[in-house]
Amino acid sequence: MSTLVFSTRALPARDQREAWCAWFDPVFGLDFSGEPLNSGFAAESIVWQAGGAAFSRVSAPRLRAVRKAVHIRRDPTDHWVIGLGVQTSRISLEGGRLVVPAGQPFILSLGEPSESEREADERLHLYLPRDRFASLAPELDRVRGRGIEGAPGRLLADYLRLLADAMPRLTEDERVRMPEAISAMVAACVAPTAARIADAAAQSDLTRLERVRQVIRRRLGSATLTPATLCREVGMSRSQLYRLLEGEGGVTHYIQRHRLRASYAALTDPRDDRPVAAIAEACGFHEPSTFSRTFRRAYGVSPSDARAAARAGSAPGPRLSPAMGAETRSLRACLQGL
Template sequence: MAVPLGEVSSTLPSGKVEPIRIVTKELALAEQFEAWRDFMSAAIDIELPTDTDDGFDAEQEVWNLGSMALARARMPGGERVWHHLDRHPLDHWCLVLVIPDRARSAEPELFLRSLARPFEGYGNGAETVVSLYVPRDLFRSGAATLDRLDNMIPSGPLSALLADYVLSLSRRLPELPPEAFPAVIEATREMIGACLLPSADRLEAANDVLAASLVDRARRIVNQHLGAFAFGPVQLGRMLGVSRSRLYRLFEPLGGVTAYIRRQRLLAAHRALLDPLETSAIVAIAERVGFPDASAFSRAFRAEFGYSPSQARAALARRTAAPSMRRPGMGPGGSSLGDILNRIGA
């Protein structure tokens, strides 16, 4: 069944990120629930205890942050049952914030669930659900403690603080540029660790903050040297004052330092090709962003975005929308919740 989705985390002209999206009200009533069930099938199986002719008016947005994913869903009223899939379980935790409809007086609730463990849940009212998918590898040292919290986060100031953070993140994420995602991931890791693993070594939290700061500084350095075709990991590490191994660890959530530099060059070229005031030849734009070889630039551009530089410029000339860009590592058709969940833990 065709599901109305946006592209996976494609970059908008404003520099913000477009999530993948499903809006079931755009479908016929008889198709709405099955479309929602198909969309969620990578993580859970959902059922309605009784048939309804009223449709299933729901919507969800999912952001791929690189090493985490965040989803915000609006659910309709009525009973529903869901359970984690028994086959090929994903090895992720899911931090779930359930916000009841304003008509209900209940307070928001925070849960931690492992997608790799059996679980069955129920719902019977209109609500907003924020789900933060966290790969196990981000908390290997505290995995046993988090597993013991499965669906039972103790109430208290720390859990309330974490709930506030998750809610704030879901509201602010649409306004954040993709360059901010690495820092967001580090801040989120630190917040989860502080609230759910309060006995964790404080030095680790300090190192996380330092890592986020280094990535921000590295990003600025890379953007300042896009036109230097010889600029690479060696030069970046020297300017940051960090070892090669430290540099590679910093950029691991972004797919590696070399891949990151290459993508920033291609993104700069893409912006130029879609700028109506930019009249330079494609080969000149390629050289300006560090690609002295036009053929290599064209191959890299097509591999990154799924279309050629000339097609991007032609779209501008026709005053039509350019083809949607793909996120790093996303192949054609990689526009589903399952694609994101499989990649954030890779």
């Protein structure tokens, strides 16, 4: 089982907290002190197993999670965890208290006691078993209990977000090959050397490419979306940007491809009743004739014909809807399977 989903959202509100506690027991204990006993706790955990590692995205209300000596005795898992939250995290460790700003990755070991307090948040967690990632042991143990700051921290945060975006679409074969790529990227961020940075170059490029893609999506309809704009917003030089997108056909082609894909998706969405010209402008094509010509060259039909074909019966592709197997009903079972 490589994709696991656990959600309390379909449960009665009175049962949600108990179900969420059961999912994390005995890896973590959850403390809801101060919260009304019958208040709901709508939360979801998605875990992807990837060739010996595990990656999770957790959306949950405010909580306090503890891993005390009693939890470690019951569950001696000592994986490293690289976390990233949208909100500030306050973590108490044996060596002191760690305050991690929003958007900064941090590294903990499940082999050590910890207490974490956070507001409602969406968090990413990368679980790295010691046996599978033994080559990283010295570096990860050196920085455990710390946040990763500066440029390495920003790069690692972007990489975790990239994994969250990519994991649902990866094939089983691609997931099996992930540990090598993860090792190279984590090593380059927590203990950067020239050799490790070179080993992680491909992963670094994927992370930078994701940043470029996010800027393009955010500013898709802007007439000022240019190579200069991208350089400024992603923080790289013109030569770096052109090298990064050389394999994608160049900067201008890459932007245009995203605009065409967005326009095609809108035109073939039966719920989108905007005029063709409005869709074109929203996707960055401000000249209708240019849009029509470019669209036909890419897809072999005019925008109007594409919309008509979709409305004549073309259905969207199936959505990924992973289900949790009956044999995996807790985070502990998932981590033990790594």
